[in-house]
Amino acid sequence: MKEKLRRGMFMPLVASALGLIAFFRMPGSENVRAVQMLALIAVGMGLGVALAHIKILLGMKSDQ
Numbered sequence: 001m002k003e004k005l006r007r008g009m010f011m012p013l014v015a016s017a018l019g020l021i022a023f024f025r026m027p028g029s030e031n032v033r034a035v036q037m038l039a040l041i042a043v044g045m046g047l048g049v050a051l052a053h054i055k056i057l058l059g060m061k062s063d064q
Contacts, residue, residue, distance in 0.1 A: 002060060009053035016046030 023039045032040075 002057060005053050005057050005060075009050050009057070012046040012049040012053075016043045016050065019043040019046065 019039055020043050023036060023043065026036060026039075
């Protein structure tokens, strides 16, 4: 179960990093547009999923 959770945590982190890199590569990132807001929301969702996996993993360690 722990290995499955670790694998599930890796992909959201990678997706978030790629999304953040894409955001910073967009021209005009100082003036945020609607498309850029969606990219940042997607990055936040990926980080949220990864943090939820970390919380579950830490909760499993404390139960043992």
